[in-house]
Amino acid sequence: MSDATLATPTGASALEHGEVLVRDAVPAALISMRDIWKTYQMGSEEVHALHGVSFDVQKGEYVAIIGPSGSGKSTLMNLIGCLDTPSKGEYWINGKNVSEMDDDELARIRNKEVGFVFQTFNLLARATALHNVELPLIYAGMSSTERHEKAKQSLAAVELTDRMMHKPNELSGGQRQRVAIARALVNHPSILLADEPTGALDTHTSYEIMNLFEKLHSEGNTIIVVTHEPDIAARAYRVISIRDGMIEKDERLR
Amino acid sequence: MPKAEELHRKELTIADADAIRREAASLAGVSPIHRLISATLRYEDKQTDTPVLIGATPYYEFVHSQYVDHGRWISDGDMEARSNICIPGVDVAHALFPYEDPLDKDIKINGNTYRVVGLMEPLGNFFGQSRDNTVFIPITTYDKYYPDLPSPESAFFIIARPISRAYVKSAMDEVTEILRRQRRVRPGDTDNFAVTSQDSLLDIYNQLTGATALVLTAVSFVALMIGGIGVMNIMLVSVTERTREIGIRKAVGATRGNILSQFLVEAVCLTAIGGVAGLIVGEVASLLVNKYSPLPAFVPLWAIAIGLGISAAVGIIFGLWPAWKAARLDPIEALRYE
Numbered sequence: 091m092s093d094a095t096l097a098t099p100t101g102a103s104a105l106e107h108g109e110v111l112v113r114d115a116v117p118a119a120l121i122s123m124r125d126i127w128k129t130y131q132m133g134s135e136e137v138h139a140l141h142g143v144s145f146d147v148q149k150g151e152y153v154a155i156i157g158p159s160g161s162g163k164s165t166l167m168n169l170i171g172c173l174d175t176p177s178k179g180e181y182w183i184n185g186k187n188v189s190e191m192d193d194d195e196l197a198r199i200r201n202k203e204v205g206f207v208f209q210t211f212n213l214l215a216r217a218t219a220l221h222n223v224e225l226p227l228i229y230a231g232m233s234s235t236e237r238h239e240k241a242k243q244s245l246a247a248v249e250l251t252d253r254m255m256h257k258p259n260e261l262s263g264g265q266r267q268r269v270a271i272a273r274a275l276v277n278h279p280s281i282l283l284a285d286e287p288t289g290a291l292d293t294h295t296s297y298e299i300m301n302l303f304e305k306l307h308s309e310g311n312t313i314i315v316v317t318h319e320p321d322i323a324a325r326a327y328r329v330i331s332i333r334d335g336m337i338e339k340d341e342r343l344r
Numbered sequence: 345m346p347k348a349e350e351l352h353r354k355e356l357t358i359a360d361a362d363a364i365r366r367e368a369a370s371l372a373g374v375s376p377i378h379r380l381i382s383a384t385l386r387y388e389d390k391q392t393d394t395p396v397l398i399g400a401t402p403y404y405e406f407v408h409s410q411y412v413d414h415g416r417w418i419s420d421g422d423m424e425a426r427s428n429i430c431i432p433g434v435d436v437a438h439a440l441f442p443y444e445d446p447l448d449k450d451i452k453i454n455g456n457t458y459r460v461v462g463l464m465e466p467l468g469n470f471f472g473q474s475r476d477n478t479v480f481i482p483i484t485t486y487d488k489y490y491p492d493l494p495s496p497e498s499a500f501f502i503i504a505r506p507i508s509r510a511y512v513k514s515a516m517d518e519v520t521e522i523l524r525r526q527r528r529v530r531p532g533d534t535d536n537f538a539v540t541s542q543d544s545l546l547d548i549y550n551q552l553t554g555a556t557a558l559v560l561t562a563v564s565f566v567a568l569m570i571g572g573i574g575v576m577n578i579m580l581v582s583v584t585e586r587t588r589e590i591g592i593r594k595a596v597g598a599t600r601g602n603i604l605s606q607f608l609v610e611a612v613c614l615t616a617i618g619g620v621a622g623l624i625v626g627e628v629a630s631l632l633v634n635k636y637s638p639l640p641a642f643v644p645l646w647a648i649a650i651g652l653g654i655s656a657a658v659g660i661i662f663g664l665w666p667a668w669k670a671a672r673l674d675p676i677e678a679l680r681y682e
Contacts, residue, residue: 198597206596225592229602273596
């Protein structure tokens, strides 16, 4: 892909002598979705969860994806997070074409490029906060001393140094979500992908978590928050509204 | 059960033994013995009722490869004179002479006085039966005191030793031949005596233990299958219970291989712990058998290696399917699992 400079916007070669044919141009954006379709087979019927969605996210952006339930926003989140592949279209993340990857390649992309934050935290119940944060580094094949060091740094970044050896059931909801955020960031992913990150938290704690996101954004992290709550979306700098599997609006707030 | 003919056979005699010694070329030695099932021995205030009384010849030591430890064995002179001398085994010596040297002491055997002239070397146990609870006297002296004791209380055997292992078969043929002549068995009639070799005893022993081992192997194979299915069941339950955990692990970057090996390692740990537990039970059982039963028992190293190897293999074989199921879970579905 080092010859990407030769490519044209149509993706086809325009060289007069035709020696080099470059099919895909590597997009400059961190995330690039091009005409993404996702189709499910429901009995004999085909259901289109996404109808040709296209957008780019640049490095350092803070984007909210908003839409009512059934709009296709969960499907979109799964695709952005590389948990799933599109039926049609191309998805590039950090210069890599994810669209046609197999399970194990996707696992590696999730490990390196995506940091997940879930509504229900999804921490390992029987493991300490430290071990939970170390988990992605284990699958990255890092040595245990290095893992420890990085996990501690990451927990310090979310101000949980003193709760390192606690298990999730010994932590409050806000603390659990901060552990999940530390886990998401520990491997320095390209994007932090949060799915309803405040959905299980009270107003005050939600506010704290959103402040933490704001801080992480100011430190240069790229953040995508999927939500159905307008006031959470309002904290972002750009809002993409999804309805019936299509982008309805894509507006910059600030 | 012995047949009627066997119960009414004519006894072997010392003359038969002499004939064999004279004529059989493939034999290195012949030892006739008379054996009394038990005798009462007494020395001063000590008494024992259990020892086996054996009337033997000077050939006994060589033929049986059992030798006097100190003192002397039965001599030709003892045979001639029918002298009252005896050679006790270790158990008898311990019972009658706990603190003294038995040599040159006079003891009573069934009321008759004998001089102790030697001590038999220790022979150990065979199937839990001590081989040292014996006392030897010259066979001629035995005949003097017990001329007409009926079988089986008193029994007569002729034990012979071939020149080497290679002569076992020809020695048996020769002995059969000589005894048929001695006992006037007509050509075509069946033998009215029995000749056996240590090999045939060994064969019976091997057949018995071999059959036991086979049955036990079959039983343990069935047990392993049942155990393996149990392990598979537990692992399947574990995979279902931990669906969400698998989803989380996959979301943060675990590949199918990572998940597969995690569950395989767990299954192998499970069965290896079982293996170690089995090993401990086996070791304890063999110690108990050794201590409280006549059978010698111990756990050889190769059995430990095979036991642990097979239990680990059971973990891999029966853990593979559950682990594969876990590895193939769709991360989206798994994360949504309640």
